[in-house]
Amino acid sequence: MNRRSLLLGAGAVGLTAAVGGAAIAVAAPEDIEAGRRPQPLLTWELTGGFVPAGWNALRAPRLAAYDDGTLIADASRRLKISQGTLRSLRNHATAVLRDPDNTRRRPGAPMIADVPSTVFTVRGNGRRFRAQFEGLEETRSDRAYPFASYSLLDHLTQVRDRTRRTGSSYHPDAVRLIAVLLDPTQPPPSQPTLIEPWPAGVPVPHLRKDEFVAQLDLRDRQARALLRAVPRPDPARWPVFTTPDGNRFQVNHRFLLPHE
16 A cells, blocks of 8 residues: 555544654643533543554543543443542642653663554643653663653553453444555455445545545444444454445444543
8 A cells, every 4th residue: 555645634543653752741721612522531542653554543542531430441441430549540640740850751761663652641620731651661671751650650550451351341322433445556465355335324435635544433323334334343354345436445443432
């Protein structure tokens, strides 16, 4: 597949490569306009790295925590925790992220190319703190970042593991469709791939010139139509559908979070 523009509308998805560097920390007022949907109190996300086209759009936050105590891990498992446990999580994240020293990379720490960046975001008291760490998990043994940053990573990992282990399934009628246009000039795969007609009831992506990745957020009837066609999405295996005009797309999806 030729390397083409990955932009669709206001979003950008597709091939990216992380380059080693300092963490980025941001403190900003809360976005009042975003309050139309329940906004997360805290999120832990991965972004970037050397990944296939469409992968970043398919990648759900590892953990999202909401004001009512709802936790959602990987957009697949949900757990309700007490307000005290939620407060402890928020306070820990706020204490780490509001201190710029906790986001500074140790001088001389090894750089690791093509690894994802870890992004932590927390809000409270009218402020939002966000920090991005390149290769946080991969640099633990090198102690590239201060201990406090790895402590927060461990705390969130414990909470995420608990949510995945003991939580209930999270299956809303709201999904993010990712469709990657197959290059018609490429030879067919060595092993036959089942190609099916584009699912009825699912909007067909419209790509502008030089675009080959589409992202559509579907809800209600359209989401259910996609779920019938691809009931068990697998990040490693993308089914192929052909549109009425003859284009072939590799398709996958994930569930949307309440704020998306």
